Amino acid sequence: MGLNAKNIKGNQADRVEQAPIAAGVYPGRLVQVIDLGLQAQRPYKGQDKAPAQEIMLTYELVDEFMKDKDGNDVEDKPRWISETLPFYGLFADKAKSTQRYNALDPSGALDGAFDRAIGFPVNVTVVQNVVGDKIYNNVANIAAMRPRDADKCPDLKNPSKVFDLDKPNMEVFNALPKWLQEKIQSNLNFEGSPLQKLLGGKSAPAKQEKSAPEDNADAPDAGSDNSPY
Numbered sequence: 001m002g003l004n005a006k007n008i009k010g011n012q013a014d015r016v017e018q019a020p021i022a023a024g025v026y027p028g029r030l031v032q033v034i035d036l037g038l039q040a041q042r043p044y045k046g047q048d049k050a051p052a053q054e055i056m057l058t059y060e061l062v063d064e065f066m067k068d069k070d071g072n073d074v075e076d077k078p079r080w081i082s083e084t085l086p087f088y089g090l091f092a093d094k095a096k097s098t099q100r101y102n103a104l105d106p107s108g109a110l111d112g113a114f115d116r117a118i119g120f121p122v123n124v125t126v127v128q129n130v131v132g133d134k135i136y137n138n139v140a141n142i143a144a145m146r147p148r149d150a151d152k153c154p155d156l157k158n159p160s161k162v163f164d165l166d167k168p169n170m171e172v173f174n175a176l177p178k179w180l181q182e183k184i185q186s187n188l189n190f191e192g193s194p195l196q197k198l199l200g201g202k203s204a205p206a207k208q209e210k211s212a213p214e215d216n217a218d219a220p221d222a223g224s225d226n227s228p229y
Helices: 096-104 147-152 170-175 178-185 194-198
Strands: 024-039 052-067 073-086 121-131 134-144 161-163
Touching: 024 073, 024 178, 052 121, 052 134, 073 096, 073 134, 096 134, 161 170, 170 178, 178 194
Parallel strands: 024 161
Antiparallel strands: 024 052, 024 121, 052 073, 121 134
């Protein structure tokens, strides 16, 4: 094999830059639920906001795929798109997290458990946001899928992931990208947490300053097009 990193299959140099997908509604399935813990919030209209629990939800789009170097679909690599949102109890009926849960589980059969909704089909409304000279995809909304459409919706192609800070699974944590591990470790309850203990008592990595302007509703979600490949 040798020690030339360019010869290693899957090296970053072999990756194909993926263009943003068109705005629209895409069928998908919930593939990832990540507990981000208590996170500081950007100011709103110049006023500080209280920290909030956050959750990251990722959807696998079942008919939109990564492209190869020739622009062809790689049909075993569907696109992923993620959104990060404050996580509230279902009593907060206007909260985005409640709206997402109700779309995933319209009947309430899962008793509020997002982790049990892994693999559930939904329609994902994707938008394009422009920041500087770049275009990013973001999730604008999700909606319940009609039963007849859900029955025909392809299964997940990628392994799902659930990460719960109350019961941290280190196999899942170690499989997350470094930026996401660092975000989880930046949560305000990290010190003394079960995760910190499992990491050998290490302190959280130094947090880098955010370059996005405050209160920028059009800023891309971290990991908004969060491919596992």
